[in-house]
Amino acid sequence: MNRDFALKTLFRVLHYTVLSLAVIVAIFPFYWVVVTSLSTSSHVFDFPPVMVPLWHFHNYVRAWDEAPWARYFFNTVFIAAVTTALVIVTSSLAGFAFGQLRFPGRGALFVLLLSLIMIPNEMLLIPNYVLLKDLNWLNTYQAQIIPYGASVFGIFLLRQFFLSLPVELYEAAAIDGCSRIRYLLKVGMPLAKGPIATIAIYIFLGSWNAFLWPLIVTTSSSVQPIQVGLATFLSAHGTAWTRLSAASVFTTAPIMVLFLILQRQFVEGVSQGAIKA
Amino acid sequence: MPARAARIRRWRENLGSYGFITPAFVILGAFVLFPFLFVIYLSFHHWNLINPNPPWVGFTNYIDLIHSQTFWQSLLLTLYYIAGTVPAQIILALVLALLLSGKIRGLSAFRLGVFSPYVTPVVATTIVWLWIFNPEYGLLNYVLHIFHLPALPWLTSPTYAMPGVMIYSVWHDLGFSIIIYLAGITNLPRDIREAARIDGAGAWQEFWRVTWPLLTPTTFFLVVINSIGAFKVFTQIYTLTGGGPVESTTTTGFYLYQYAFTYFKIGYASTVAVALFIFILILTLVQLFLAERRVHYQ
Numbered sequence: 001m002n003r004d005f006a007l008k009t010l011f012r013v014l015h016y017t018v019l020s021l022a023v024i025v026a027i028f029p030f031y032w033v034v035v036t037s038l039s040t041s042s043h044v045f046d047f048p049p050v051m052v053p054l055w056h057f058h059n060y061v062r063a064w065d066e067a068p069w070a071r072y073f074f075n076t077v078f079i080a081a082v083t084t085a086l087v088i089v090t091s092s093l094a095g096f097a098f099g100q101l102r103f104p105g106r107g108a109l110f111v112l113l114l115s116l117i118m119i120p121n122e123m124l125l126i127p128n129y130v131l132l133k134d135l136n137w138l139n140t141y142q143a144q145i146i147p148y149g150a151s152v153f154g155i156f157l158l159r160q161f162f163l164s165l166p167v168e169l170y171e172a173a174a175i176d177g178c179s180r181i182r183y184l185l186k187v188g189m190p191l192a193k194g195p196i197a198t199i200a201i202y203i204f205l206g207s208w209n210a211f212l213w214p215l216i217v218t219t220s221s222s223v224q225p226i227q228v229g230l231a232t233f234l235s236a237h238g239t240a241w242t243r244l245s246a247a248s249v250f251t252t253a254p255i256m257v258l259f260l261i262l263q264r265q266f267v268e269g270v271s272q273g274a275i276k277a
Numbered sequence: 278m279p280a281r282a283a284r285i286r287r288w289r290e291n292l293g294s295y296g297f298i299t300p301a302f303v304i305l306g307a308f309v310l311f312p313f314l315f316v317i318y319l320s321f322h323h324w325n326l327i328n329p330n331p332p333w334v335g336f337t338n339y340i341d342l343i344h345s346q347t348f349w350q351s352l353l354l355t356l357y358y359i360a361g362t363v364p365a366q367i368i369l370a371l372v373l374a375l376l377l378s379g380k381i382r383g384l385s386a387f388r389l390g391v392f393s394p395y396v397t398p399v400v401a402t403t404i405v406w407l408w409i410f411n412p413e414y415g416l417l418n419y420v421l422h423i424f425h426l427p428a429l430p431w432l433t434s435p436t437y438a439m440p441g442v443m444i445y446s447v448w449h450d451l452g453f454s455i456i457i458y459l460a461g462i463t464n465l466p467r468d469i470r471e472a473a474r475i476d477g478a479g480a481w482q483e484f485w486r487v488t489w490p491l492l493t494p495t496t497f498f499l500v501v502i503n504s505i506g507a508f509k510v511f512t513q514i515y516t517l518t519g520g521g522p523v524e525s526t527t528t529t530g531f532y533l534y535q536y537a538f539t540y541f542k543i544g545y546a547s548t549v550a551v552a553l554f555i556f557i558l559i560l561t562l563v564q565l566f567l568a569e570r571r572v573h574y575q
Contacts, residue, residue: 019376022369023390025448030393032416033405045414090301097297104291109298116305119313120557122509122530123550126537127312127319130326150304180293209398211512216538227400231516234404241408248404252397259396263389266396271456 030252037245044241056242060250063233063243068221069250072229079144079225080207086149087203088196094150095158095192096184100170110159117152122212129216143217144225148207154199157272161195162188201262202269208255226251319547326541338548347524348549351532354439358528359507361443362450363500369447370454370499375488377455378462395452399512406445407432407517435525438518442526445513450506454499461495462488494568501564505557529553 036044037060038053097103098110128147137143165188173183189196211227218224221232230251237244259266320338324331342348377388394402409416410431418428431441465488473483509530514520520527520535527535533553537546 015376015379015381019373019381019387022373023387026391026394026451029402029405029409029448030397032409036405036408047414047419049414049416049419090304094298094301097294101294101297103294109302113302113305116309118558118561119309120505120509120554122511122533123316123554124309124312125534126543126547126550127315128308129537130315130319130543131308131312133326146304147308150301152305155301180297205396211398211400211515212534215515227398230398230400230404234400234407234516241411244404245408248401252401255396255398256393259393260389263385263392267392267456270395270453271460 033245033248036241037249039242041240041242059242059246063246064250066237066243067229067233067247069226069229069247071221072224072226072251073254075141075223076208076225076227079141080204082141083145083148083207084200084203086145087151087154088200090150091154091158091199092184092189092192092196094155096162096188098155098159099162100165100167100188101180113152113155125212125216132217137217139218139220139223141223144210144214144223147213148203151199151203153272154203157195157199158192161192165191197265198269198272201265202272205255205266205269316547316550319544320551322544322547324543326543331544334544338545341545342548342552347527348529348532348552350524351527351529354526355507355528355530357439358443358446358510359504361440362446362507363503365443365447366451366454366503367496367499370451370458371492371496373451374455374458374462375484378459391455392452394449395456397449399449400516402449403445403513403516406441406448410441410517432518433522435521435523438522438526442513442517445517446510449513450503454503457499458492458495461492465491497564497567501560505560508553508557529556 035051035053038055038057039050039059040054040056043050043054094113098106132138132143132147169187170183173187174180178186208225209227210225211231214225214228215231218228221229224232230247233247234244319331321333321335322331323334323337373391377384377391381387412418412428412430412433415431417431421428429437432438469491470483470487473487507528510528511530511534514526514528514531515534518526520531529549530553533546533549536542536549540546
């Protein structure tokens, strides 16, 4: 009995130790970037390294002045917000149609839609670049928004939701003279709050973290998002570790705060998005 | 004529229904379906983006691709990257997901901790890792120094650049696999695990006889989706190594980018894109096939 107890305690200790170790490895780089960002350009090369913050905030001031960060932030938020809104509109309309309405070719069109997820985004970089170049859309906001304005995952998720909604509800509303679009706006979308939130977070996160596409279609800082701006800053100040770290901190902080507030929805969005997409 | 009126009404209703799906189909048609066909078309041409009449060259690009040493090298490097990241992620994610699915104090804090790297932007976090990997002043070599191990030229040598990228990717992406495993563990039929317990199976036996087999579909899914991700990996290579030194980290996804947007060999790069599509398609089909078989077993 005593041996059992000892074994159990040992397992418990082991359990916590492994988990704590994993968390330390996962978050230590965040701690380290904060420490570096608060160091000075001479102390940063100390050996052994100083492990505690030195509280020199001037790196933040300098880094902030060295690039148009406010512009980058605005661009990122604007692009992510409009893309998310557009995806919600297109997904709600199409998801509602596939889930609640009957029309010829519904099944075939849905299969065609699903088959599109087989096409990897990376394959579309070249042709879409050429297309946008011909449209004179290079270095614009719409180049970063419109191509991502519809999502197969979003349509699929809302279609599943609307399939589970009783058709009687819709028919009753139709008898009362409620048009379909009104029904979708007043009844359907409020009921679909859950899946819409999942889609919104998934798309917003993807848009915020997007890098390759904006790297290709933009060259002007006036429309570039923060990730591309940060990469430009990195190639210009490749060894200024304190300022680079400061920039890394203030560009990551907003998405981290959002993650802390909406953890559950984030996890939901990521797991659903992965399985369906 | 009520029949005719009804028909007209039905017609108008159908037209309205198509209206609902039109916005999504226009966007997906213009920016997914059309470019998909267009890139195949481009792969049969030589083009530098400037020439207004790119010449048709038949299968030349495909033949060049097959004979290109650098292409096969990029493929081998992709496989190397897969071998270095996927098994490590599967094992670590499974262990951590099992530990995180138990009843423990501070569970949500632990979960938050291990997920956080996954939601952070790659460019921003590679900056930290560039600093950690710094051969002279970096933290990693300091840690090696503490353990009396020699310092390594992490991202600056052809031998250690790829392992460096792998370490970064496992660190950044692990949260994703943990989330998926946690979802899989939550969906396990509780009664089977309880029955095993009642039959006197120990924790170890329960894992090997019950949990691991039941999680096989999740594991397959993660192997495939992470391998597909490896073919697409770009941002961390761009910021950590730029594909070097001496192309030692130029995986197929990065190779595609270089040929398209650095060398502007649009036709050849399109052929690489088609090859990439085929590799990913094969992986997807394998996944579907295996998923199907699992269903029949049960």
